[in-house]
Amino acid sequence: MxxxxxxxxxxxxxxxxxxRGYRVSRYELELQYKVASNRLAGAATITAVTxxxxxxxxxxxxxxxxxxKVFVNGSRAAKHSHQHGKLSITxxxxxxxxxxxxxxxxxAGTPKPVRGLWxxxxxxxxxxxxxxxxxxxxxxxxxxxxxxxxxKASYRISITTDSPFYAxxxxxxxxxxxxxxxxxxxxxxxxxMASYLATVQIxxxxxRRVGQxxxxxxAIIPPRLRDRFDHDFGRQPQIMSAFxxxxxxxxxxxxxxxxxxxxxxxxxxxxxxxxxxxxxxxGRRGAERLVxxxxxxxxxxxxxxxxxxxxxxxxxxxxxYAEWVWSEESGGPTAEQLAxxxxxxxxxMPQDIVIGDPGPELMFDDRVYKRGALTLHALRAxxxxxxxxxxxxxxxxxxxxxxxxxxxxxxxASHFTHIPLHPLxxxxxxxxxxxELSPR
Numbered sequence: 001m002x003x004x005x006x007x008x009x010x011x012x013x014x015x016x017x018x019x020r021g022y023r024v025s026r027y028e029l030e031l032q033y034k035v036a037s038n039r040l041a042g043a044a045t046i047t048a049v050t051x052x053x054x055x056x057x058x059x060x061x062x063x064x065x066x067x068x069k070v071f072v073n074g075s076r077a078a079k080h081s082h083q084h085g086k087l088s089i090t091x092x093x094x095x096x097x098x099x100x101x102x103x104x105x106x107x108a109g110t111p112k113p114v115r116g117l118w119x120x121x122x123x124x125x126x127x128x129x130x131x132x133x134x135x136x137x138x139x140x141x142x143x144x145x146x147x148x149x150x151x152k153a154s155y156r157i158s159i160t161t162d163s164p165f166y167a168x169x170x171x172x173x174x175x176x177x178x179x180x181x182x183x184x185x186x187x188x189x190x191x192x193m194a195s196y197l198a199t200v201q202i203x204x205x206x207x208r209r210v211g212q213x214x215x216x217x218x219a220i221i222p223p224r225l226r227d228r229f230d231h232d233f234g235r236q237p238q239i240m241s242a243f244x245x246x247x248x249x250x251x252x253x254x255x256x257x258x259x260x261x262x263x264x265x266x267x268x269x270x271x272x273x274x275x276x277x278x279x280x281x282x283g284r285r286g287a288e289r290l291v292x293x294x295x296x297x298x299x300x301x302x303x304x305x306x307x308x309x310x311x312x313x314x315x316x317x318x319x320x321y322a323e324w325v326w327s328e329e330s331g332g333p334t335a336e337q338l339a340x341x342x343x344x345x346x347x348x349m350p351q352d353i354v355i356g357d358p359g360p361e362l363m364f365d366d367r368v369y370k371r372g373a374l375t376l377h378a379l380r381a382x383x384x385x386x387x388x389x390x391x392x393x394x395x396x397x398x399x400x401x402x403x404x405x406x407x408x409x410x411x412x413a414s415h416f417t418h419i420p421l422h423p424l425x426x427x428x429x430x431x432x433x434x435x436e437l438s439p440r
């Protein structure tokens with residue numbers, strides 16, 4: 001089983017992540033977390049449908065978590081082994097293809113991020129609390145999962161932690177129960193979600209409603225940052241309104257911004273949630289570009305999620321272009337001006353990246369972000385503003401809450417013009433040399 005797995009990875013960018021033989025439809029996680037000792041105990045129930053008859057099934061789970069018991073389809077404890085980040089499970093009875101596979105895992109440990117090409121990702125301690133930033137393969141640091149972006153499922157996440165702390169997870173808070181010195185928070189995320197977008201944020205926060213229209217918007221922040229947040233994030237409702245108009249309806253029930261008491265190098269995206277550091281509240285709206293970027297990911301990345309990591313430009317190029325769109329909409333530099341500046345800066349950098357397939361080492365390179373945005377600006381120059389945004393609205397509507405590829409986007413775009421687009425895609429996505437921007 002393991003030999004076959006490594007010969008034929010689901011995604012060559014992350015050859016050890018993801019699993020075959022089933023499709024997950026739901027995760028139910030019951031977590032208990034002790035902040036002072038950074039101790040996590042979990043009970044995970046994963047509901048899936050089998051796609052093949054197999055002797056064994058596997059889940060991704062970091063070695064920092066120790067598994068005590070595994071049950072399959074409610075039976076007696078199933079045989080399991082846990083090595084090299086894979087929890088391998090042998091059901092007592094063969095399950096036919098198309099059959100129900102319900103796996104319950106009891107586990108505990110001291111969570112820590114997963115190390116990889118992109119640094120450390122996953123569950124991480126803060127000065128007082130914790131943060132989860134799992135892109136691309138850190139979900140296994142805190143729960144057993146099928147850790148690949150094409151594997152999307154609904155979630156129910158229950159977190160019990162010390163009462164002074166506020167616990168946030170994806171979706172709607174459906175229950176909160178205080179019992180002596182601990183509080184249990186239960187969140188329901190009905191829309192399908194990739195594992196790397198699942199999150200838990202724990203800190204000494206307060207929650208406030210900061211917007212009502214066109215979407216309910218919440219802030220979960222340290223009280224000391226309230227005034228700065230109100231200024232720095234004050235235009236979020238206007239950004240939301242602009243994006244709803246240009247990209248289509250907001251794809252989730254509400255939107256929450258978490259600001260940690262610690263500084264963060266970059267903001268973190270999660271489904272329905274964006275996480276910023278205290279440094280992003282500078283009192284000067286210095287991070288408003290990032291506020292727009294993270295919000296745009298709710299459409300491009302979270303509702304529409306790539307099937308394979310090589311298509312990462314469909315997330316980051318689109319979110320970067322959204323920064324330029326917001327600048328234009330709010331009376332700042334136009335998208336054309338920002339595109340010219342970005343192209344000038346890129347022209348002075350090495351021309352050694354193909355953003356349509358950048359390779360795992362470079363998939364989060366800034367050139368993927370900027371050149372991805374330039375690809376969209378070049379497309380807008382061909383289609384015109386009206387047709388370009390009609391394309392984006394059609395794209396987000398047609399593929400809402402599902403998995404997407406570059407080929408699907410380029411095919412859809414071809415229906416919005418009589419001009420052949422293959423030369424544009426080839427120049428911007430498949431060639432290393434940076435094309436010129438067409439004069440507008």
